[in-house]
Amino acid sequence: MAIEFKPSPSLPPPVKSVGAVAWLRQNLLSSPLNVFLTFFSVYILYLLIPPMIEWGLVNATWSGSSKAACTAGGACWAFIGARFEQFMYGLYPPEETWRINIAAILLIVMIGAFAIKTVNKLYLSISIIVVYPIIAYILFAGGSFGLEAVDTSLWGGLFLTMLLGIIGIVASFPLGVLLALGRRSNMPVAKSVCVVFIETIRAVPLITILFMASVMIPLFLPDGLNFNKLLRVLIGITLFSAAYMAEVIRGGLQAIPKGQYEAADAMGLTYWQSMILVILPQALKLVIPGIVNTFIGLFKDSTLVYIVGMFDLLGIIQLANHDANWLGTTIEGYAFAGFIYWAICFGMSRYSMTIERKLETGHKRN
Amino acid sequence: MTDKSNSYNKSLLNDAGTRSLVFQIVLLAIVVFVGYYLFSNLQANLANRGISTGFSFLNEPAGFPVLIHLIEYTESNSYGRAFLVALINTFVISFLGIALATVIGVIMGLARLSNNWLVARLATVYIETLRNLPLLLQMFFWYFAVLAALPAPKNSFIFADFFLNKRGIYSPNPIAQDGFGIVVTGFFLSIAAAIALIVWAKKRQTRTGMTFPAYWASLGLIIVVTFLALAVSGFPIEFDLPQKSRFNVTGGMVLPPEFVAVLVALSTYTGAFIAEIVRAGILSVNWGQTEAARSLGLKDSLTQRLIVLPQALRVIIPPLTSQYLNLAKNSSLGAAIAYPELVAVVMGTTLNQTGQAIETIGLCMLVYGTLSLSISMFMNWYNKKMSLMER
Numbered sequence: 001m002a003i004e005f006k007p008s009p010s011l012p013p014p015v016k017s018v019g020a021v022a023w024l025r026q027n028l029l030s031s032p033l034n035v036f037l038t039f040f041s042v043y044i045l046y047l048l049i050p051p052m053i054e055w056g057l058v059n060a061t062w063s064g065s066s067k068a069a070c071t072a073g074g075a076c077w078a079f080i081g082a083r084f085e086q087f088m089y090g091l092y093p094p095e096e097t098w099r100i101n102i103a104a105i106l107l108i109v110m111i112g113a114f115a116i117k118t119v120n121k122l123y124l125s126i127s128i129i130v131v132y133p134i135i136a137y138i139l140f141a142g143g144s145f146g147l148e149a150v151d152t153s154l155w156g157g158l159f160l161t162m163l164l165g166i167i168g169i170v171a172s173f174p175l176g177v178l179l180a181l182g183r184r185s186n187m188p189v190a191k192s193v194c195v196v197f198i199e200t201i202r203a204v205p206l207i208t209i210l211f212m213a214s215v216m217i218p219l220f221l222p223d224g225l226n227f228n229k230l231l232r233v234l235i236g237i238t239l240f241s242a243a244y245m246a247e248v249i250r251g252g253l254q255a256i257p258k259g260q261y262e263a264a265d266a267m268g269l270t271y272w273q274s275m276i277l278v279i280l281p282q283a284l285k286l287v288i289p290g291i292v293n294t295f296i297g298l299f300k301d302s303t304l305v306y307i308v309g310m311f312d313l314l315g316i317i318q319l320a321n322h323d324a325n326w327l328g329t330t331i332e333g334y335a336f337a338g339f340i341y342w343a344i345c346f347g348m349s350r351y352s353m354t355i356e357r358k359l360e361t362g363h364k365r366n
Numbered sequence: 367m368t369d370k371s372n373s374y375n376k377s378l379l380n381d382a383g384t385r386s387l388v389f390q391i392v393l394l395a396i397v398v399f400v401g402y403y404l405f406s407n408l409q410a411n412l413a414n415r416g417i418s419t420g421f422s423f424l425n426e427p428a429g430f431p432v433l434i435h436l437i438e439y440t441e442s443n444s445y446g447r448a449f450l451v452a453l454i455n456t457f458v459i460s461f462l463g464i465a466l467a468t469v470i471g472v473i474m475g476l477a478r479l480s481n482n483w484l485v486a487r488l489a490t491v492y493i494e495t496l497r498n499l500p501l502l503l504q505m506f507f508w509y510f511a512v513l514a515a516l517p518a519p520k521n522s523f524i525f526a527d528f529f530l531n532k533r534g535i536y537s538p539n540p541i542a543q544d545g546f547g548i549v550v551t552g553f554f555l556s557i558a559a560a561i562a563l564i565v566w567a568k569k570r571q572t573r574t575g576m577t578f579p580a581y582w583a584s585l586g587l588i589i590v591v592t593f594l595a596l597a598v599s600g601f602p603i604e605f606d607l608p609q610k611s612r613f614n615v616t617g618g619m620v621l622p623p624e625f626v627a628v629l630v631a632l633s634t635y636t637g638a639f640i641a642e643i644v645r646a647g648i649l650s651v652n653w654g655q656t657e658a659a660r661s662l663g664l665k666d667s668l669t670q671r672l673i674v675l676p677q678a679l680r681v682i683i684p685p686l687t688s689q690y691l692n693l694a695k696n697s698s699l700g701a702a703i704a705y706p707e708l709v710a711v712v713m714g715t716t717l718n719q720t721g722q723a724i725e726t727i728g729l730c731m732l733v734y735g736t737l738s739l740s741i742s743m744f745m746n747w748y749n750k751k752m753s754l755m756e757r
Binding site: 027028030034037038041042044045186187188189190193200202203204205206207208211212215216218219220221222223296300301303304306307314318321330331334337338341342345346349 | 698
């Protein structure tokens with residue numbers, strides 16, 4: 001009779017090497033220094049988190065019409081509630097703000113339509129880039145179709161921030177591509193014009209460019225011809241971030257092997273065909289993180305318009321802080337602005353990671 | 367066939383050389399024309415408004431106070447002097463900011479790579495929060511929310527001879543007395559000796575292989591010699607201590623809140639970017655390098671100092687340069703909270719008072735351009751020096 005081999009069941013791994021205990025030992029308490037660092041971090045968290053929760057949630061006041069209503073000793077979120085309209089639309093006449101809402105909803109719907117398979121993507125893109133701005137401008141500025149005219153000096157709040165951010169991003173990208181191509185071109189005149197432009201802009205802070213836009217441009221134009229301050233500032237921001245964009249894209253262009261340029265030439269493609277069909281799609285894909293970082297930079301830098309006297313989200317909060325009814329609510333205002341800026345910038349950086357993964361075609365040599 | 371190709375070659379329209387020549391001539395013409403058009407408009411406008419061009423305004427009395435001045439300055443000094451004061455303020459804040467941001471960045475970058483889960487998470491939260499908030503918002507936060515919430519002078523926080531209140535940080539101000547020259551001489555002599563010691567130690571190590579703790583020894587040397595010089599000359603330093611009167615604190619050295627807010631905001635913001643650069647640099651060094659160093663028997667500290675760091679620095683330096691440049695340029699945001707740096711004094715007050723838009727803005731751009739160029743030249747030199755280690 002054959003003896004059946006029966007291995008005794010394996011012992012469970014030692015308690016120290018599995019589960020929460022092992023995790024703690026490995027990640028928090030692996031060496032004396034780590035033990036110290038862990039306790040130090042816990043202490044810092046203890047110092048920061050409970051008072052913040054107490055201030056921001058437990059003792060907070062959520063509604064009221066002036067600072068006097070905030071008696072609990074915590075955050076005075078009532079301030080945000082009372083000023084919410086202004087933070088969103090700036091000094092835009094309250095009875096006209098529906099125009100901004102409609103434009104925003106329209107934009108979201110148009111962008112959302114990309115997800116529908118039966119829609120022609122080309123027509124949709126054209127209508128977003130060409131038709132939408134016209135509709136939006138008519139809605140925002142008014143003065144036609146029976147809409148009341150609203151001066152651009154009244155535009156403000158998150159509306160102005162988004163306006164500066166979106167137009168800046170949409171306009172600076174193609175300009176940056178052109179500048180980058182110009183800098184890599186073998187025509188000496190085109191190249192030097194681009195190099196001088198890019199390097200001059202990159203050498204100076206944005207604030208000098210904004211001052212130039214608001215103070216110097218009128219001096220360079222003939223008498224009588226003068227355009228809107230918002231437009232001048234927009235041009236300044238766009239040129240500024242186009243120069244940075246150009247450098248990012250140049251990095252991508254340089255990373256494309258020479259064989260690709262030569263192959264495109266050998267196919268008989270013209271310069272623009274080879275750039276648009278062969279080189280740029282590859283180059284831009286390589287530098288998506290850099291491009292999105294430039295976008296984020298532009299969005300954050302749009303706060304600087306406050307210095308030249310425009311009231312974007314940060315500017316309008318700065319203005320509201322001086323309201324005699326709401327003295328001492330600075331932190332609440334900054335926390336609100338900070339949350340919005342952070343959410344948008346962080347969202348953009350995460351979205352860029354998604355696009356990067358989606359466009360990854362696996363040509364990487366591993 | 368030959369005819370056809372000849373005629374094809376002769377067609378100027380399709381000749382790449384001609385086309386590029388024509389395009390460039392057109393481009394040049396446009397640039398020259400636009401430049402000329404703007405310049406002539408400028409001249410007409412200046413004549414219309416009665417603004418005289420030139421830098422003669424720099425010699426006129428400024429008539430405005432500058433809050434922070436490291437060199438002698440009063441309201442009766444000239445615009446040129448005010449410009450100089452502002453220039454020094456910009457340099458000081460940029461230099462201190464760069465130093466502080468580097469320290470913060472290295473610590474946070476290493477912390478994010480730490481094998482301690484909690485430390486790595488905290489560093490991640492710090493980096494992701496500060497990187498995604500506008501710098502101007504952070505500056506406002508420090509200035510209007512944190513520093514403005516400090517108590518009034520009569521309720522200052524007091525630590526020994528240091529006072530902290532709304533008007534800034536007050537600390538004892540060292541004032542050199544007679545005989546301080548001896549201390550300075552001793553200090554510089556000890557530095558020279560320390561350099562000689564390090565050179566000697568390096569030579570001996572290459573010759574014999576024997577090591578000598580030159581860095582610790584030279585640090586000790588500098589401290590001992592300087593202290594001896596102090597003792598010999600009878601401690602020729604007196605401190606101007608800040609005094610608390612009924613409603614104010616007087617005397618001592620003051621760090622105004624504007625300065626503190628700009629410095630803290632600039633260095634923590636740029637520090638978050640530098641942390642990511644440091645992290646990327648260290649991750650770029652192949653793990654095999656560390657393993658190889660360990661198998662050679664190097665200690666962990668030597669592995670980091672001799673193997674990982676020199677290779678990581680090559681990846682770190684170029685982006686670090688642009689962060690330093692960004693910090694120097696971002697110091698101009700101090701204008702928004704009245705830190706009297708270049709933009710606030712020259713493009714703000716001077717421009718308002720004199721109306722010399724072209725000159726003041728040009729002057730600022732020139733300064734920033736020079737600053738940018740010199741930092742990038744220095745970093746390029748350093749980069750070249752580091753990359754020589756490549757085989």
